[in-house]
Amino acid sequence: MDFPHLHLVSFDICPFVQRSLITLNYKAAPYELTRIDLADPPDWFRERSPLGKVPILIVNGDTVLFESAVINEYIDAVTPPERLPPEPLERARARAWIEYLSEQTFAQYRWMTAADEDAFERAAHEAARGLERLERQMADDHALAGAEFSLVDATLAPLLMRYALLTHEDSPWDPESFPRLAARWQWLEALDAVRDSVPADFSQRLATYLDGQTGTAPRQLAAALRRG
Template identity: 45%
Template structure:
């Protein structure tokens, strides 16, 4: 089966799928597009015009990172979802919630003024607090075994780590379990290798270029 991931080099949702592909040691091709000027062929195959899209055997196209990741898991050896249906459903819920956390993070970087920033930071902490409250002893979301929830949150953790010298959002003091989970994931090769080589600079530049209050806090100077 041939898998082609359509990607944008800074997208955290694409990164979820790359982590899953790397973890499962699956062969795949990656095609980068510029989301600011998406090519016509992409708009034809991606119903929402969003990445990631996964083209299977050159024809069928899947969209939505959580769905793509379950498909990758299904067609490769081993499983990254719990066997118990109740746990699987709970895991899917927290994967979905991860999108909210990624959205909070994106908006923080874009915050134009201090008031917007304060409101967003409050919401960010409220949401992170919900995740902290349900985490177990780790090291991964479900305990000893890496799963698709881990792939879903690692991009969020990588981005917070890249601006940590200016603002430690997931501090050990505030979030002991979340931070330990973040540290465990960021140490994995499949997470480290899931972004382009110059990602750190690309990511910081994407915030700096916003030029608002969020940029002045997260990427000063």
């Protein structure tokens, strides 16, 4: 069977797209990339993306896959060896933690874009609880911190990359409080697949996006990003 033509449709600062880029990079899969502006998406994208969201993966020009977790499993399946456990229960557990990380990604977004002080504090609290649970789980769970890269890592890296960049005194992230997550991030950030999953000016692009939000917290975070 010929290797399928993979065409990923992307928005530069989207953490869900980044998961698929990490997977494509890690698996050294050839792909075509089209960046769109989510604030003004082209008509063809509206027609092809069932939920109006990125990422979508267009396979062989006609079949559209959506939902980053599903896209990643497909990429993984066509580029063996697979990076999910083969045993059904372990595989299901890894998928469950990928879902958990999606919730944490939304919590992070609520924190980054909070419209007022109350919302910012609530979101910081919620995000910190999510990270605490993850840190505890990582103590003895190889689904989360195995010896090798997995699709869970492809999902974890975008979340931790943003926390590492968004320094703020009220950040839910603190490497000293989350040593296992911090160690995993140190390992992940050194991977080419992770480094190459965002544009070189990613911080600036994220800062520009945050500057466009209402509320003072996003602008403070944008300023922190610009300071570097």
